Amino acid sequence: MSVHAAVDLGASSGRVMLVRVAGGRATLAEAHRFANRPVRVNGTLHWDVLALYQGVLTGLRAAGPVDSVGIDSWAVDYGLLDGDGRLIGNPVHYRDARTAGIMEAVSARIGAATLYRIGGLQFLPFNTVYQLLAEPALDRAHAMLLIPDLLAFWLTGAIGAEATNASTTGLYDVRARAWSHELARRLDLPPAILPPLREPGTPAGTLRAEVAEEAGLPGGVEVTAVASHDTASAVAAVPATGDRFAYISSGTWSLVGLELPGPVLTEESRLANFTNEGGLDGTIRYLRNVMGLWILQECLRAWGEDEPSRLPGLLAAAGQAPPFAALIDPDDPAFLPPGDMPARIAAYCRRTGQRPPDGRAATVRCVLESLALAYRRTLRAAVRLSGRDAEVVHLVGGGARNTLLCQMTADATGLPVIAGPVEAAALGNGLVQARARGEIDDIREVVRRGEPLRTFHPRQEAAWDRVAARLPD
Ligand code: ADP
Numbered sequence: 001m002s003v004h005a006a007v008d009l010g011a012s013s014g015r016v017m018l019v020r021v022a023g024g025r026a027t028l029a030e031a032h033r034f035a036n037r038p039v040r041v042n043g044t045l046h047w048d049v050l051a052l053y054q055g056v057l058t059g060l061r062a063a064g065p066v067d068s069v070g071i072d073s074w075a076v077d078y079g080l081l082d083g084d085g086r087l088i089g090n091p092v093h094y095r096d097a098r099t100a101g102i103m104e105a106v107s108a109r110i111g112a113a114t115l116y117r118i119g120g121l122q123f124l125p126f127n128t129v130y131q132l133l134a135e136p137a138l139d140r141a142h143a144m145l146l147i148p149d150l151l152a153f154w155l156t157g158a159i160g161a162e163a164t165n166a167s168t169t170g171l172y173d174v175r176a177r178a179w180s181h182e183l184a185r186r187l188d189l190p191p192a193i194l195p196p197l198r199e200p201g202t203p204a205g206t207l208r209a210e211v212a213e214e215a216g217l218p219g220g221v222e223v224t225a226v227a228s229h230d231t232a233s234a235v236a237a238v239p240a241t242g243d244r245f246a247y248i249s250s251g252t253w254s255l256v257g258l259e260l261p262g263p264v265l266t267e268e269s270r271l272a273n274f275t276n277e278g279g280l281d282g283t284i285r286y287l288r289n290v291m292g293l294w295i296l297q298e299c300l301r302a303w304g305e306d307e308p309s310r311l312p313g314l315l316a317a318a319g320q321a322p323p324f325a326a327l328i329d330p331d332d333p334a335f336l337p338p339g340d341m342p343a344r345i346a347a348y349c350r351r352t353g354q355r356p357p358d359g360r361a362a363t364v365r366c367v368l369e370s371l372a373l374a375y376r377r378t379l380r381a382a383v384r385l386s387g388r389d390a391e392v393v394h395l396v397g398g399g400a401r402n403t404l405l406c407q408m409t410a411d412a413t414g415l416p417v418i419a420g421p422v423e424a425a426a427l428g429n430g431l432v433q434a435r436a437r438g439e440i441d442d443i444r445e446v447v448r449r450g451e452p453l454r455t456f457h458p459r460q461e462a463a464w465d466r467v468a469a470r471l472p473d
């Protein structure tokens with residue numbers, strides 16, 4: 001029997017979950033959940049990293065005695081440390097506008113094909129490499145720590161870069177599974193700021209005595225490197241059997257794709273803007289970022305309906321709204337920054353010759369149908385580009401609670417959708433810790449045994465085929 005604290009920081013909330021493992025089964029309990037609210041200061045959008053750290057300490061205190069701790073979070077963002085290990089500035093949010101134009105300039109300088117051959121990453125304006133190039137304080141930096149590594153450093157004093165998250169930076173060589181110091185040099189970024197890599201399942205240090213005291217834990221508790229990119233932890237906990245499955249990690253973002261033994265670095269894949277991120281045990285997460293429930297979250301915020309209790313009512317109303325009244329492309333860059341999403345949806349519709357959705361229920365329906373169609377497009381492209389077939393879609397994360405979205409996803413993709421676990425990232429995090437201690441062998445088998453899952457079968461496929469045929473690929 002072992003007990004693990006899984007710290008899982010999503011873009012909308014952070015949680016410390018207790019993962020208890022006994023007899024090849026796992027149970028999950030929430031020790032503490034806290035909001036993750038970005039803060040705009042002097043025109044720059046930041047993460048409130050100290051509030052997150054405080055949330056972690058409060059969560060560890062609430063969790064009580066544990067055998068180990070693991071941390072995962074959203075990818076790409078980082079803090080810089082100076083030579084004395086002090087944080088230089090407050091980490092900036094990936095939705096901040098500071099990287100405008102940088103991705104295009106780097107592609108022009110190095111060549112998009114070369115960048116893709118090395119990193120295999122989707123071209124997203126906020127990839128770490130572009131953020132570093134917008135960084136005013138780089139000359140003072142001794143280390144660049146991605147968010148989970150930064151928090152692990154504060155907990156333990158040990159410096160390292162966990163590999164699955166490093167693979168999202170654009171400075172990681174996906175084939176060599178090592179930092180690309182050469183690329184860093186070509187971009188005039190100091191390779192010395194890239195810390196030694198560590199693999200999931202290896203030790204990342206032990207709790208410093210004063211931290212342990214603050215968290216109410218005994219000193220010396222191990223912090224284990226887990227798959228510290230939240231999406232990698234979530235994919236690790238997909239309750240799949242075999243390899244003919246697709247997944248959608250559906251939270252603030254929707255990460256839509258396949259698990260593969262190696263990267264797909266073809267020209268077609270680059271042009272389709274697919275990513276090859278590192279997964280647990282050397283797997284590749286071949287996927288695309290779809291803008292996700294972020295658009296819905298921002299609609300709720302604009303309407304003052306962002307109390308969690310409001311969502312079920314709105315979804316029920318959306319279920320009754322007329323189908324396919326208006327559709328957006330969720331990946332349109334207009335939807336990336338925070339702002340008045342209902343107005344942007346209306347503007348998108350006008351721009352594309354559609355009547356904007358009439359009211360809140362219709363807007364929610366428009367967002368969910370548009371997401372389901374984006375899932376369909378993306379999954380079919382992943383299958384085509386990789387040659388790997390998928391017979392079932394595993395939908396994990398908060399989106400698995402959205403029955404309407406799950407059914408639409410089954411209808412749109414024409415595949416059965418198995419929804420759950422909702423807390424896949426935390427579960428993957430905790431189970432990597434348990435496996436590192438020899439408590440379990442097969443993470444997916446443990447998830448299958450323990451988690452309530454719901455299956456949605458495709459209906460009304462013809463209607464979705466007709467709508468999809470009207471849209472560009
Ligand atoms: P992240 O890890 O990015 O913070 P989560 O995996 O926690 O995201 O998912 C958050 C999303 O889950 C919300 O945007 C919301 O759309 C969805 N969600 C949460 N609760 C419910 C619910 N009761 N019904 C339907 N959807 C829900």
Ligand code: LRH
Nearest residue numbers: 074075076230231253289
């Ligand atoms: C999801 C996620 C995603 C990244 C984005 C920045 O939380 O980690 O995989 O692309 O955040």
